[in-house]
Amino acid sequence: MEPTQSQAQQAADRVRMLREELGAPELRDVLALTAEQRARFDEWSSARLAELAKQFDVDTTVSQKRVSWGMRIASTLGGIAICAAIVLFFLRYWGFLDTWVQVSIVAALPLMALAGAEFAALRERGNYFTGLLGLVAFASFVMNLMVLGSVFNIVSTERALLAWGAFALLVAYRYGLRLLLVLGLLLSISYGASLVTVERGYRWLDFGERPELVAALALVVFCTPSVIRHERRADFPPVYRLVGALCFFVCVVSLSEWGVPSYLTFAQKNVERLYEFVGLLSSAGAIWLGIRRQWNGVVNTAATFFVIFMFTRLYHWWWDWMPKYLFFAVIGTLGIVLVVGFQKMRGKMAV
């Protein structure tokens, strides 16, 4: 199977690092290559990098990587700015248009942007213009349904979330756009939660009032890459895990601070204490899982939330009865203890 762009980038990074290491004086003492071997290696590595660059537009030097990051940021910001421009331009003039013209314009815009993204994808090897136009297509589709709702005074429903989520996921998978994948996953979680909310007779907009529901759906998103393999989109599973973990921990944090919205019928304080405990336990578990499976994003997210849960608990215990300077001194000491703990853990993982 042909490698994906991200796999090609990883291969190029390995070749580049190997070239750099072979040039280091200390390695030359251990691994002595003859002039002929060295020339053959240089020839092979240059050809390999050139081939990868030609086929996948990968970065072959550190400087190129930095510029690529700049291009990605510019592409995203440019996309957002163009979305804002389209929406504001439409708002400025839509009142002077007949209803059928308004409807035609807003329905055509996402299709035109989608065609533009396809055109760009066929012509560029990177994803800069494709990503920009993909984002514009998504924003245009959001505006499309919102304008229809406004023009025809339609009572808002959760079904719009389904349409937006499906569109974002399809475009994300077609062009390998991670920002749209994030939006698609968030919209899917929101749709799932609002569907259950509506089925139970509540207002769909209140889906966030039961964070456990959102947390359960976030766990489904977190586990999805374990069930659905992403061979063509190897860079998507970390996005699933990051979105799932972030949504889950945000819900648990909110319940540990304000237990009223919980499904559990215990007293509010007990719900909050329970979710503090759940938060500490789940974030520690996620750190362990992330280290075991080498999921860097999960480790970083879980570590951040572990610290938040721990400091929140300490705040509830000590803030009122302890002098403030002492509270911060204890927090600082605990921070140092954590760093030492992580250092020891890191030491054990060394070769």
Added chain:
Amino acid sequence: MTRVSLLAAAGVVVIANAFTLLHVWRNRVGPVEAEVTLTNRELQQSVSAASEDDSGVDLRLVWLDGQQWNSDRYIAWLDSAKLRELGFDTSVPVSDESAQEFYRRQRSRRAFVALEFDGPAWERWFDETEATRPRDQRQSMTRLIAIDAGRDAERLRARYPDRIQVMIVPASVRISLQPYFAGSGPKFPERPARLEGWIQDMPDSIHVPLLYSEGFRKSRGDLYSVRLRYGRSLEPWIAGVEK
């Protein structure tokens, strides 16, 4: 790269638009659910309407929930029996120490509200609350008042068959236990705890199509009457404007 996902993405856009337009068509064909002629008192031009950055013109439906304007504010018809009928769990007695938390945890429920225009409910409410107003507002205040709610729009319509005076609109209702201000001062005398409901949300923005919007854009503050029609999906549209 196959074109399946591209066609699927385009299909989502096309289907969503087709579905929405079909929904609009279904709402507007067939028997009209209600047709009420409201004035600038009930349908107010949005302050931000037709600004330099937004050329669209919208009207805002201004309605009263029927609360008394004195110390004992509550919607009389939205009592615990009505709240139970709307699906709220009222099993915990209001005197129970866990009652406040129990009712605070209940989310707002979807319901349909009957809005009466310039009818006996408004007359009664106006007379009862007249003393609390600093000036006479009989000629300026909205005459649209909520008079009932139910989970089923058709049953609610059966109770109020007058389609010229009563509109049935989707809304959301919330429950609360109300001893909050009681006994906190001369304005809030001591009273027993009571379950109350309030209308949390109701679609209140009405878009004005191009055919009628020019008049609103040119002369703000004029008197006008708008013929508002509600279709089978209980969504409104403007059927006529008179200035």
